[in-house]
Amino acid sequence: MPTEDGRFEVIGKKVSCSHCGGARFAAKEILLNTWLLSLLRIDWLDSSATVLSCEKCGQLTWFTQDE
Known part of the structure; x- marks a missing residue:
């Protein structure tokens, strides 16, 4: 996903x-x-x-899968 100098590809x-x-x-x-995994204290299974936070304006962009 990351390339050189803070640039990304998906x-x-x-x-x-x-x-x-x-x-x-x-x-x-x-x-x-x-909530269930948090209640059971096994959040790490989630x-x-x-x-990605834009370095210019700060907008957040979410990705749930890697390439």
């Missing part, structure tokens, strides 16, 4: 910000918690998503 297509058109992002892996 399924072979370059990611750009839908708000400002920016092409550089900071990435973070986020856990998608469900799915995760990659969130």
Whole structure:
């Protein structure tokens, strides 16, 4: 998914910000918690998503699958 210098590709297509058109992002892996697994304290079994934050305007873009 990440390429050089903060640029990303998903399924072979370059990611750009839908708000400002920016092409550089900071990435973070986020856990998608469900109430049941949280209640049982096994949150780590939940799915995760990659969130890209546009370095130009800060808009967040979520991806639930890697390429």
